Structure formats: structure tokens, C-alpha cells
Amino acid sequence: MQELINRAKELLADGTVARVLGWKAGDLPYNPEPAYFETEEDLKDFVYNGFCGANLSKYMIEASKLEGKTMVCLKPCDTYSFNQLIKEHRVDREKAYIVGVGCKGKLDIERIRKQGVKGIERIEGAEITDDAETLKIQTIYGEKTIPYADAMLERCHVCKGKDHMIFDEQIGESKETKDAERFVEVERIEAMSPEEKFAYFRSELSKCIRCNACRNACPACSCRKCVFDSNKFDSSQKANVDSFEEKMFHIIRAFHVAGRCTDCGECSRVCPQGIPLHLFNRKFIKDIDELYGEYQAGADTDSTAPLTDYTFEDAEPSIVGKRG
Amino acid sequence: MYKIAKENLSALFQLIAENRELYLPVRTAGQTNFAAWNADAEVDLDTLKTVKSAKDAFFPQSESLYTVKKEGKKMAIEPESLKELDFVVFGMKACDVKGLVVLDKVFLSDPIDTFYAARRDHGTVVAMACHEPEETCFCKVFGVDAAEPASDVAVWTVGEDLYWKALTEKGETLTEAVKELLTEDGAGEAAVEAEKENIHKIVEKLPYMNLSLEGWNGDALSEKFDSPIWEELYKPCLACGTCTFVCPTCQCYDIKDYTAGNSVSRYRCWDSCMYSDFTMMAHGNNRTSQMQRFRQRFMHKLVYYPANNDGMYSCVGCGRCVEKCPQALNIVKVVKAFQNQGGEK
Numbered sequence: 218m219q220e221l222i223n224r225a226k227e228l229l230a231d232g233t234v235a236r237v238l239g240w241k242a243g244d245l246p247y248n249p250e251p252a253y254f255e256t257e258e259d260l261k262d263f264v265y266n267g268f269c270g271a272n273l274s275k276y277m278i279e280a281s282k283l284e285g286k287t288m289v290c291l292k293p294c295d296t297y298s299f300n301q302l303i304k305e306h307r308v309d310r311e312k313a314y315i316v317g318v319g320c321k322g323k324l325d326i327e328r329i330r331k332q333g334v335k336g337i338e339r340i341e342g343a344e345i346t347d348d349a350e351t352l353k354i355q356t357i358y359g360e361k362t363i364p365y366a367d368a369m370l371e372r373c374h375v376c377k378g379k380d381h382m383i384f385d386e387q388i389g390e391s392k393e394t395k396d397a398e399r400f401v402e403v404e405r406i407e408a409m410s411p412e413e414k415f416a417y418f419r420s421e422l423s424k425c426i427r428c429n430a431c432r433n434a435c436p437a438c439s440c441r442k443c444v445f446d447s448n449k450f451d452s453s454q455k456a457n458v459d460s461f462e463e464k465m466f467h468i469i470r471a472f473h474v475a476g477r478c479t480d481c482g483e484c485s486r487v488c489p490q491g492i493p494l495h496l497f498n499r500k501f502i503k504d505i506d507e508l509y510g511e512y513q514a515g516a517d518t519d520s521t522a523p524l525t526d527y528t529f530e531d532a533e534p535s536i537v538g539k540r541g
Numbered sequence: 542m543y544k545i546a547k548e549n550l551s552a553l554f555q556l557i558a559e560n561r562e563l564y565l566p567v568r569t570a571g572q573t574n575f576a577a578w579n580a581d582a583e584v585d586l587d588t589l590k591t592v593k594s595a596k597d598a599f600f601p602q603s604e605s606l607y608t609v610k611k612e613g614k615k616m617a618i619e620p621e622s623l624k625e626l627d628f629v630v631f632g633m634k635a636c637d638v639k640g641l642v643v644l645d646k647v648f649l650s651d652p653i654d655t656f657y658a659a660r661r662d663h664g665t666v667v668a669m670a671c672h673e674p675e676e677t678c679f680c681k682v683f684g685v686d687a688a689e690p691a692s693d694v695a696v697w698t699v700g701e702d703l704y705w706k707a708l709t710e711k712g713e714t715l716t717e718a719v720k721e722l723l724t725e726d727g728a729g730e731a732a733v734e735a736e737k738e739n740i741h742k743i744v745e746k747l748p749y750m751n752l753s754l755e756g757w758n759g760d761a762l763s764e765k766f767d768s769p770i771w772e773e774l775y776k777p778c779l780a781c782g783t784c785t786f787v788c789p790t791c792q793c794y795d796i797k798d799y800t801a802g803n804s805v806s807r808y809r810c811w812d813s814c815m816y817s818d819f820t821m822m823a824h825g826n827n828r829t830s831q832m833q834r835f836r837q838r839f840m841h842k843l844v845y846y847p848a849n850n851d852g853m854y855s856c857v858g859c860g861r862c863v864e865k866c867p868q869a870l871n872i873v874k875v876v877k878a879f880q881n882q883g884g885e886k
Contacts, residue, residue, distance in 0.1 A: 244748070245748065252776070271867075336675050336747075338748075357676075357743060420570045426602065426783075426787075428783040429781045429816075430867050434781070446816070446818065455813070456797070457603050491570075
């Protein structure tokens, strides 16, 4: 982390960048927040640890409009989102000085709480430099130890790899965290009967409170004005109505980001109700892989994407076709 | 003081639900929220904070107000009926009970919100003292005692038993109705006192409990409103509605029409000051930037509401926003940021 801070100071001092986009230490052991730093003095609050899960690439849409360059800290998975945003002309590459930061898996406070941890006072082992495989958590109800992997976000278990897809320089070591196959959960759902699938998604999606956190965190959801924020047409808009969330909202969103979603996992990370929203997107990714050949959105900035490209050999999947 | 063994709780819920609706914390797909009880419901009284507060029981996130139907050349208006059935909300916490006091001041002041008033009339609140408060709690800052919920019935958990004490007439009525499952316990007072003391000791250790609200009051309007700090604070905000929808005191709503061919139903749904069309009017929107909308939330809780309600804040320190904000922003950080700025200048 100190190396990162030192480099940020240098880049600010020599005028390469006008500001730094990273994370600021929180007031609890696990709640750093995304923040801009403009001076050396500001950087005293800079932090980078296991709880810095937020994907900062989307903030670069706004930062691209500012005067001067922004040094942005991107984890390996965040760089896919950044590439995709370049491809969609939503960020300005010239306005970003990308520091690819190392990653040893990001932590999920909800998952920690689910293991009965409450009254947290201190957490040891969340630093990027910590070699420990466990988190030591001091609480007012006693000390708890949790294996690091058991406290990680789902996305880190199916990590796409620790290489940065785009960067100006890299700082910090990474550690492999992948210990599960990306499509296993999708396959489990595919194997369900239509009734089981419907029941599963209903029970998950009826928890939705229409807070729009998934949409607002999503780097692929970068429309200037979302159709669901329009008061000019009769969508359920901001009303929380189970039938709409179960059958429309999340499905429409998944279709809209299909072929562009990099599987960064922010939708599921930010959901206050713990809905595994990434599964919709991952199903599309799996289908695209199978129908059009393997494709990873955000792996580059110039390839043609399967859903925006046409060839005579294209598959034409259709439920109607199948039913004859 | 009455007592009931935890193992008899399902019998208690069944008995309550015989003649009333019963809402309590239920675990569905891994999350605990208030929901209607049924025999198959997985009741979860161990989770301290439900994701959403119990606000829905009195002020649902979405509700129909009336329907206009076309019948030939005439229009028929069918108002939605008011709550007529008695119901019980079991398992709220002291902070959420205080949240109802905040809502009362808004909805029960003239003009009275009849939908809300009917639910308040028919609802009985059984609240539990917080056996193990958490680091995100700061109810004490707002004068709430986690050990003494000011509900119709207060309940304390001691070992394998729940102690039960009616505090209001409604509470007495409910107690009468379920008396067959309660046992009187003379020694209960001592057990409950010990539990209260224990809760108070834990509360003292919590990191946010001594948060100072100095300088936040109804008179601080211009000073707080014009502060340059908001420009820094709002930046990481995603403009999602999580904080407002999990909050027990956020009370803003929108009224809209849903057109369904031959009928139109007029409904209301919670609004969020984080949303781009918040308070949108015919002339346009008076808060056009996210900074202004972000500022609104905290000004409302800590300045506007106290200005209109004898200094009472409209935050109760439940800490749900602290737990749930995707980017880890919250009211505590806002208060602290103003404090720090005060110290430096």
C-alpha cells in the first residue's frame, strides 16, 4: 500500500495526474469508500486492502470529463470493465493513468456476518501484504478466526485471472484465488425443470426492493438516462412490485448488458438482499460462448463483439424454432 | 412479568395468528425480513437487524390508493379499503419502535394519512430488547435504549426463555389473548434487570455510541446547507436507493397512476431522495444534481425534521444504512466529516 501511496504522491507532484481515484479508510475495520485525492495531504487517508471491493472503472465516466488526468487504481477484474467502457466510448483513455493494483481476493463483510461474527472491533489479515491465510477478527463477543477464502466474494472464487487487461503501470503482488468453475452454478440451474427454475428465481427476485444498486454499480449500465428512470412511460418505475421484479426488471437488465457484461460481480456485491444477480449475466456469457465461440467482454478494446457482429454462419437460437 | 420458553414460540405464533395477522422476521432465500407468519415460515429471531425495517407493516413500499374503472360511459371510483384486521408485529427492536414515533409525527399530523392511521390503530407491536447489539448500532445517540423498547409489549431474551411485559393497553389485550401460553414469573424482574444491565454494558463498548450531534439542529440550516463538504461527500454515492429503502424513518413517497386498459389504479410507492426524479414537479426538478439529492437525505434527518418537530431527529441509529450502503457511505461518516472540518478550521 505504501508503494501505491508513494507513487500517487509522485504522479501528483510531477503533474502527470490532477487527482487520484482510490479508496479512503473507513471508520470501521471493513468499510473503506471510493474517494478522490487531490493533494499529498489527502493521501494520508488512502487505503488499499481486502475490503476495497468496489470496481472504480465506472467512476471514470465522470472523471473523464474533468480537467487533467486521473490516476485510477484498478484491480485485474476492474480492467475488463474499463476496456469495455473504452470500447463503448464512455471513458477517455487519455484521461486515465491506470495503476493496475495487485489482488489476493476481495472480502465480503456480509459473508463474514453470516458466519455469526458480530460486534466487530478489529480485523487482522485483510492487508494486501498479509501472508496469513486466515482473518483474525476481534469482536466484543470474543475472537473469531475465519479462513480468508471463506470470507471472499463469490466472484473471487471464479477469478478470471490476476493479469491486468490494461494499465500504465502495475503495483503490488497478486495471489491466485480461483478455486471453483465459473459456470457450475449456471449448470446447476440449467438442470432444473422449468417449474423449479421459476420457483428458484421467484424466491430470489421477490427479495428485490428496487433500490437499483445493481444497475447503478454496473459498469455496463452506463446509459445517460435509464429507461426505468423515465416518468414518461408506464413501467413500474420505482414502485416495488414483486411481479415486475420477478419477471421484468432483472431480465431486461440482463438482456441489455448481454455480450457487454464482463462478469465483474458488482451487481451481486452491492445487492442489499443478497440476490445472486450475476447468475443471469453468467448464463448469457455461457450461451454466447457456446453459440458464437468463447468471448470475454473487456479482454481488449477493439475486437468485434458477438452480439454486434453478423456472419452468415451465425447460430440462430430460438425458443420458437425449437418448439417447431 | 410473564415468561415463555423459546421452544413454545411456534405455539405462541400460531395462537396470535388465529385471530390476527402476524408479521415477524422470516428468513427467505438467505435473508431475514419482516413477513406474514405461516406454519412453514422459517422464523429468525436471532438476526439482530432485518434487511428492511418493519416500516412496511405500517407504511408499505407500494400500495394502491384507489382504482378508477370505466363502466360504459361512466367512471366508477373504488377507494382501497383501510386496514380493518388487527395485526401484531413481533420482533421489532427499540430503534424501529422509535422509528414509528418519527413516522407518527408526519402521518398523524393534520392532514392525517388515513391509510397509515388505520394500520397504527390496528397494529400491536411486540418488541425485543437487543440481546447482542452490533458495531453498526448507534441508537443511544438518539435517546433510544436498546434494552427498553417502548412498544406495546416488551420482550427480553434470557437463556432459553423470553420474558414478556405488557406496557400499554394494546399490550395488555394481546397478553390476555395468549395468556394460556405464558407463565407468571416473580423472579423474572431480576433476570430481566440483569439482561438490561448486560445490554447497557455492551452498548457502552460500541464504536458509534458516543457520536456527537453537536451543531446539528433546526437552526443550523444555512450553515450546514452551504457547507462545501457536501461536494466531497457525495462523490462516491451511486445514487441507488438502498439507504432510503432499508431506513425505518424515511417517509417520502410518490403517487403515480398505473393504466391497465379499462381501469387506472392510483398507487403510492416509497420515493428516494437519491433518485433523479425525486420531487419532480410540473415545473421541473428542484434538485438537479446528485450532490443536492445526497445532501437532502442528511439535512432532512438532522436539520429539517428537528426544525419542525421540537428538535427531534429523524434518524434512530439502527445502522442499516451503515451495513448496506454499497460504497460504505452513511450518516455517521457525514456527521464525522463535519466534525473534522470544524476541528481543522
